[in-house]
Amino acid sequence: MEKKSSRDRYGEMSGGAFHNRPLPPPIRAHPPPPPPRLRLEPIDREKTCPLLLRVFTKIESHHKPEDFAVRGKEPKDEVQIYTWKDATLHELTDLVKEVAPEARRRNARLSFAFVYPDKHGRFVLRVVGMTHSSGRRPDDHKALAELNFQIGDYLDVAIM
Incomplete structure (x- = not known):
């Protein structure tokens, strides 16, 4: 005996036929956990050669990317620091405070940005x-x- 299909109250075919409506997304009780932080191998600073980091500071805002477009015509407020890739932003803050009096103020905030060329230059x-x-x-x-x-990346520091 064949089961007859009929229309339900929404005008859809019933009687075991599959509907072409997408399923709603699953409901999550909690957001997914953040990805684990990358743990770096510690660098032996006694045996590893430091890198030259060119740091550019500016009061109240970052420099514009165009300020770095011409080699040799970078912004004048540059500090050159020898450091390692495991240097933290806290360490760099202390170094900037040594050369920029504005960064020593009690309520000073330092915003760090990398400046580098994209694939188009x-x-x-x-x-x-x-x-x-x-x-x-x-x-x-x-x-x-x-x-x-x-x-080779530059570090731009806005002191606010």
Whole structure:
């Protein structure tokens, strides 16, 4: 005996026929956990040669990517630091405070950005973290390598 299909109250065919409606997304009680932080091998700073990091500081904002477009015509407010890829933003904050009096103020915030050329040769500015001159912040312990720093990138620091 064949079961007859009939229309239900929504005008859809019933009687075991599959409907072409998509299923709703599953309901999650909690958001997914964050990805685990990349753990880096510690660098032996006694045996590993440091890299030259060119740091450019500016009060109240970051430089524009175009400011770095012409080699040799980079912004004038440059500090050159020898460091390692495992250097944290907190360590770099302390170094910037030594050369920039504005960064020593109690309420100073430092915004860090990498400046590098994209695949078309245009410079890109990518903000990677924020620290405070006094007090601890979550970004303090981020290392350059964790933030995908590449040797040759510039570091732009906005002091606010």
